[in-house]
Amino acid sequence: MPRKKVRLEHSVEYLSILDKNGKVDEKLIPKIDKDVLLQIHRTMLLSRHLDDRMLLLQRQGRIGTFAPAKGQEASQVGAMAALEMGDWFVPAFRETAAMLWRGIEPANLLLYNAGYNEGAEIPEDSHDLPIAIPVASQIPHAVGLAYAAGYRESDEIAITFFGDGATSEGDFHEALNFASVLKAPVIFLCQNNQWAISMPRGRQSESRTLAQKGLGYAIPSLQVDGNDVFAVYAAVQEAAERARAGDGPTMIECITYRMSVHTTADDPSKYRDEDEVKKWQELDPILRLQKYLKAKKQLSDKKIEALEKELEQQIDTAWEDTHKRIQELTDxxxxxxxxxxxxxxxxxxxxxxxxxxxxxxx
Ligand SMILES: Cc1ncc(C[n+]2csc(CCOP(=O)(O)OP(=O)(O)O)c2C)c(N)n1
Ligand SMILES: [Mg+2]
Incomplete structure (x- = not known):
C-alpha cells in the first residue's frame, strides 16, 4: 500500500486596518457610528486611567492584587462594541476595559479589588459572567452558554476572553472541540499579549500562530492586530454574523502587548527587556485611535485634555463611593x-x- 497525502489547505489571515500613524485602509474599515466611536475611545481611556489609579491605590495598600489591562484596550472594547448587550460576556481576569464597556461601574471594580465580593455582584438580568482566575476555566462555560442559547433558538451568542498562556490548557482544547462539533455560536478571543507571567510567547508554544490551534478543530480562525480597534471590531462583527447564522464558532487571535505588570504582585524588570516595552509603546492602541480621530477632526488635544480631567473626576467620585461602601460593609x-x-x-x-x-x- 502506497503512502498517501491527506491534503489540508490552511493558512491564517492577518487583519490590520489602522496603522500606527492613525491611517486607515478605507476599503476595510467597518461602519461605526461617530458617537459610538467616541464612546469606544472614552471607554478605552477610562480603562487606562482606572488602571493607573488602581496601581497607585494598590501600592498604598488600599486595594489588593489586580491584573492591569493596559495596552489591551482595543482588543477588549473593539470586541465588545461589535456585540449586543444580550450576548454573553465571559471574561478571564484582565478584562477591565471590556467590563467598563458593559456598563460595570468603576466603583464596583474598586470595591471588588479592595477585597469585597459585593463589588462583583452581577444584576439578575445581566449576561456577564464573573471574573475567572483559574486560567482557561471560563472557556468551556462560554461554549455551554452559547450551546444553550442555540438550543433555546435565541439570537444570543457568547464571547470569551483568554490569554496566550491559556491556549496550552486542556480546558481550551476541550472547549474548542465541543464548540466545533456542536456548532455552538461562540467567539474565542485570545489576547496574545506576548507573556504568560514570565513565560514569553516563543516558549509557550511551537505553533507559528495561536490562531491555527482553532484550525485543528475545523474552526474558522484568524489573527488580527489587537492594538487596532477597527480590525478587532471588524473580525468580531464577522464572527458574530457567522455565529448568528448558525455556522458555529470562530477563533480570533489578537496580537497585542501587556504594557504593564502581570499583576501587582509581579516585577517584569526581572525577566523582560525595557526596549521591548518601548517598541510596543509606539503601537499604543489609544494613541493610534486618537491620531485617527484627530485627523478626522472628531477630537483635538484640547478635547482629550478635558476628557482626561473628566475621567479623573469620575474615578475620584468612584473611589469616594467605594470608601463609603467599605465603611458600611465592614462588620x-x-x-x-x-x-x-x-x-x-x-x-x-x-x-x-x-x-x-x-x-x-x-
Ligand atoms: C489553572 C491555573 N494555573 C496557573 C495559574 C497562575 N496564573 C495566573 S495568570 C497565569 C498566566 C496566564 O497567561 P495568559 O493566559 O497569557 O494570560 P495573561 O495573564 O497574559 O492575560 C498563570 C500561570 C492560574 N491562575 N490558574
Ligand atoms: Mg498572556
Whole structure:
C-alpha cells in the first residue's frame, strides 16, 4: 500500500486596518457610528486611567492584587462594541476595559479589588459572567452558554476572553472541540499579549500562530492586530454574523502587548527587556485611535485634555463611593462566619465577647 497525502489547505489571515500613524485602509474599515466611536475611545481611556489609579491605590495598600489591562484596550472594547448587550460576556481576569464597556461601574471594580465580593455582584438580568482566575476555566462555560442559547433558538451568542498562556490548557482544547462539533455560536478571543507571567510567547508554544490551534478543530480562525480597534471590531462583527447564522464558532487571535505588570504582585524588570516595552509603546492602541480621530477632526488635544480631567473626576467620585461602601460593609464579626457548620463553644464565647466589645466602643 502506497503512502498517501491527506491534503489540508490552511493558512491564517492577518487583519490590520489602522496603522500606527492613525491611517486607515478605507476599503476595510467597518461602519461605526461617530458617537459610538467616541464612546469606544472614552471607554478605552477610562480603562487606562482606572488602571493607573488602581496601581497607585494598590501600592498604598488600599486595594489588593489586580491584573492591569493596559495596552489591551482595543482588543477588549473593539470586541465588545461589535456585540449586543444580550450576548454573553465571559471574561478571564484582565478584562477591565471590556467590563467598563458593559456598563460595570468603576466603583464596583474598586470595591471588588479592595477585597469585597459585593463589588462583583452581577444584576439578575445581566449576561456577564464573573471574573475567572483559574486560567482557561471560563472557556468551556462560554461554549455551554452559547450551546444553550442555540438550543433555546435565541439570537444570543457568547464571547470569551483568554490569554496566550491559556491556549496550552486542556480546558481550551476541550472547549474548542465541543464548540466545533456542536456548532455552538461562540467567539474565542485570545489576547496574545506576548507573556504568560514570565513565560514569553516563543516558549509557550511551537505553533507559528495561536490562531491555527482553532484550525485543528475545523474552526474558522484568524489573527488580527489587537492594538487596532477597527480590525478587532471588524473580525468580531464577522464572527458574530457567522455565529448568528448558525455556522458555529470562530477563533480570533489578537496580537497585542501587556504594557504593564502581570499583576501587582509581579516585577517584569526581572525577566523582560525595557526596549521591548518601548517598541510596543509606539503601537499604543489609544494613541493610534486618537491620531485617527484627530485627523478626522472628531477630537483635538484640547478635547482629550478635558476628557482626561473628566475621567479623573469620575474615578475620584468612584473611589469616594467605594470608601463609603467599605465603611458600611465592614462588620468584623463576619470573621466568625462560614468556618464551622456548628461553631464550638470556645468560638461562640469569643464572638460574644467581641460583639460586646464593639458595642462598648460604639
Ligand atoms: C489553572 C491555573 N494555573 C496557573 C495559574 C497562575 N496564573 C495566573 S495568570 C497565569 C498566566 C496566564 O497567561 P495568559 O493566559 O497569557 O494570560 P495573561 O495573564 O497574559 O492575560 C498563570 C500561570 C492560574 N491562575 N490558574
Ligand atoms: Mg498572556
Amino acid at each position: 468584623p464579626l463576619v470573621m466568625f462566619d462560614d468556618v464551622y457548620a456548628e461553631p464550638p463553644a470556645s468560638l461562640q464565647a469569643q464572638r460574644q465577647a467581641y460583639e460586646q466589645h464593639l458595642k462598648c466602643e460604639g
